[in-house]
Amino acid sequence: MAAENGDRPLALITGASGGIGEAFAHILAAEAYSLVLVARRNGELNRVAGVVTSRHAVPVTVIDADLSKEGAGGRLKDALDATPSTRFRVGHDRDRVVAYAITGVAGRYGYLQRVAVHPAVRSRGWGRALVADGIGWVWRHGADRVYVNTQLENTSALALYQSFGFEILPAGLCVLGRSL
Numbered sequence: 001m002a003a004e005n006g007d008r009p010l011a012l013i014t015g016a017s018g019g020i021g022e023a024f025a026h027i028l029a030a031e032a033y034s035l036v037l038v039a040r041r042n043g044e045l046n047r048v049a050g051v052v053t054s055r056h057a058v059p060v061t062v063i064d065a066d067l068s069k070e071g072a073g074g075r076l077k078d079a080l081d082a083t084p085s086t087r088f089r090v091g092h093d094r095d096r097v098v099a100y101a102i103t104g105v106a107g108r109y110g111y112l113q114r115v116a117v118h119p120a121v122r123s124r125g126w127g128r129a130l131v132a133d134g135i136g137w138v139w140r141h142g143a144d145r146v147y148v149n150t151q152l153e154n155t156s157a158l159a160l161y162q163s164f165g166f167e168i169l170p171a172g173l174c175v176l177g178r179s180l
């Protein structure tokens with residue numbers, strides 16, 4: 001399915017976590033389409049999105065949904081409305097991908113959804129660079145607050161976020177937020 005999204009065409013690809021859907025994602029990204037990738041397996045969708053965005057500078061949104069379930073169309077629309085934009089950034093060291101981040105924005109709120117750095121290259125500034133990039137991006141997209149969650153025992157991630165001014169919220173989980 002294709003539509004216009006700003007100045008570039010938008011393609012919604014179902015079954016995008018592998019096979020022909022994944023192949024179409026690469027073909028359409030090479031043609032400069034924005035992509036919305038839909039499938040059930042979130043991990044595989046994120047893998048596809050990571051590889052696509054490491055090769056093509058196109059916006060990619062990931063939505064995990066089982067389209068065989070009743071009401072799936074409505075939920076897909078809700079998900080598209082709630083997360084209008086997702087950014088994927090991949091860090092390269094020579095020809096290897098060593099770090100990545102996924103950031104989303106929905107209305108006034110930004111979300112740092114994933115940040116990970118390969119153990120072999122930690123403590124070299126990749127994490128800081130990706131978090132700074134994500135905060136800047138959600139701010140440019142109109143967010144005035146940004147959230148991230150992690151585990152209390154993840155001391156390196158906590159130190160990283162707190163060094164950016166995030167504060168732990170009284171949510172029961174380890175959710176951190178900061179105003180922009």
Ligand SMILES: CC(C)(COP(=O)(O)OP(=O)(O)OC[C@H]1O[C@@H](n2cnc3c(N)ncnc32)[C@H](O)[C@@H]1OP(=O)(O)O)[C@@H](O)C(=O)NCCC(=O)NCCS
Pocket residue numbers: 114115116117118121122123124125126127128129149150151154155156157159160161163
């Ligand atoms: C958390 C993570 C992304 C940090 O990436 P990194 O590239 O090693 O971080 P940086 O080199 O940019 O360090 C930035 C800051 O993070 C904090 N930090 C990073 N490693 C740390 C460690 N081992 N102990 C304590 N603080 C640490 C520090 O505040 C550091 O600033 P400093 O160097 O001025 O002290 C990385 O450890 C990682 O991928 N962990 C596994 C995945 C994960 O937990 N992701 C976050 C889930 S929400």
